[in-house]
Amino acid sequence: MPVNLQAPKSLLPVKGVTLSAVTANIRYKNRNDLVLINLSEGGSAAGVFTRNKFCAAPVTLCRQHLSENTSPRYLLINAGNANAGTGEKGLHNAQQTCAMLADLNDLHPNDILPFSTGVIGEQLPLEPFEESLPQAVEQLAEDNWILAAEGIMTTDTVAKGVSEQIEIDGKTVTVTGIAKGSGMIEPNMATLLAYVACDADVEAELLQQVLNEAVADSFNAITVDADTSTNDSLVLLASGQAGVTITENNRAAFQQVINKVCQQLAQAIIRDAEGATKFVTIEVESAPDREYAREIAYTVARSPLVKTALFASDPNWGRLLMAIGRSNVDDLDVSKLSLWLGDTQLLASGEPLESYTEEQGQIEMNQEEITIRIALNAGNTAARIWTSDLSHEYVTINAEYRS
């Protein structure tokens, strides 16, 4: 059961962006598993991709196409097969799917950005693409965002999507995004994919800058199990049909709305993390710099012993000290450190607070949404990340689920 997350009831169309989802039977039967997103001519795109060195074939090809052409026309996404660990043949198959869709629309293959999610180590079958792509093109429509969000799911328990609108220069800009992923990764059957589109006019280089900034505090600020997918991909599209052009002058408002959509999607992934029973925010403040703060936050977030304590609603703050103490940072002065669970302070200047009681800690840990706040008193930089707990259900999903 996801933590305080429901599937979106409606998502706003984005002018210049149409979508479709069809049943191609790539792996799943009787559900949509092939999704197309079409961007009108003259739009722009930016992307960020997994840093895993064993990245999947579609990631390699998608990076290449985007480097050649920041005005792509189609995103082609399949669920059920990740086309990862598939060697040269896998790359060839990814190229073939792009070529098929390009031929259907009289485009160049690099007008297509390919994405796959699902089982690793199996070759992608091409017949389902041949059979289903014409239908997928035919069914493209502006109001298919929810169908698309459902079509890219693997082990997700709910579809994930969000819409926001903002006024810029007197015009309304609409931003809609969808994402899938139920762990930072589950490379057997799930990976993280996200697609965000807007109707502002944004030159590709600026669009990439906006995306990089948004990702830093959203998709790059979450962890379920520290395992980075071979297929993670996030693409931001700008159709340019809202009648407003984004430049450095009006970037701030645009940046803000993109940040907001990315954060909500990233949080949705954590809320639906494999086996999650808690949504946990970790804040590290008064750090010497951002990477210092993030290293401590991530060490706490990744710790199996912290995560099992969170699952147990156990105010076992010794495990928090242990995880903070093993962080790979220089010159951590634990005698300056303060620690809070929610609003309850446990530690001040490295010493346990006499006033703290186990009962107070228990009340904080019983919540479904828990904030762990760590003040280093060693600088003025902060970082915040989101994570989930480690439950029996996580082990069940990842041990007993067989591809």
Place this chain on the structure above:
Amino acid sequence: MPVNLQAPKSLLPVKGVTLSAVTANIRYKNRNDLVLINLSEGGSAAGVFTRNKFCAAPVTLCRQHLSENTSPRYLLINAGNANAGTGEKGLHNAQQTCAMLADLNDLHPNDILPFSTGVIGEQLPLEPFEESLPQAVEQLAEDNWILAAEGIMTTDTVAKGVSEQIEIDGKTVTVTGIAKGSGMIEPNMATLLAYVACDADVEAELLQQVLNEAVADSFNAITVDADTSTNDSLVLLASGQAGVTITENNRAAFQQVINKVCQQLAQAIIRDAEGATKFVTIEVESAPDREYAREIAYTVARSPLVKTALFASDPNWGRLLMAIGRSNVDDLDVSKLSLWLGDTQLLASGEPLESYTEEQGQIEMNQEEITIRIALNAGNTAARIWTSDLSHEYVTINAEYRS
């Protein structure tokens, strides 16, 4: 249930080293929880300790005493309370326990090395020490190694100890070691402690060198859950009563036997890891250097998705690729990489082997002892580490066990 591990039936006495274990009721009732190890006058000691910045009070004090005095007379160990996260008062209490034992024997406090293991964040009660130390001194005897191994246990399911003998310069050197720990750490109720003693005569500086070398491929080559204890301590004692002096000339044989004892103790901890059902060896070979190989081995060993696949006996090699690919190393060329499960090769030069079948992988994964071998073909250095799987029992132990 530990993986292929039984409690030692007998351990060899080491001349010049006596031990005792008594029931002090520090936390546990009706079992021994206070252990003394006495080293004869003129012996030497070396130690390695946790790098956790939140290290426990006894670790701070033990480091200090050993830096002042490499010829200590007593190791004083308690189970049930880690004296960690206890601030200034915790340090004072650790000093008091040393002072008590020193007074009883007309020694200086820095002749005592203190160790604690158990619950974090509770003050160490001093009365049990006052009441039980005289009895513990009285009962010191050479043949109490097994009693001591049992007395330092916390969540361990079996006592851990090993003895070896070796001829050096025509004389027999005896080495006996004991250890506790059932996870690299479980900071609530368990940490790693190990004590190894021999009767050779070894000057303290050389003894420390020998220990550092032995630890590199034993205690520093294991992981259960990546969580580093606040209390980890390993001490090597040399009584000098076997009539043989170790120098650089005859160091090799001595180093070998110390390595062997440390490796067996370290492996025993993994075999008894919390919830373990598998004993897993990860070998990374043909790497540019040792740290490069260890980073990849540890990333694989720590991966929750690899560990749950091991628990499920699932030959899910996509997860191995994922973990290797997310290792924090530069210039990893995945197109050179070969991969084996036991004797079965899965990958050659980065490509899946056509001849590999899921049935072959299944046979390898069904074993209780599994070797994952990764050849990088990028150098001539290798590293080997040991780890366990991630089971429901691990979550149960760490989520449902309340201190």
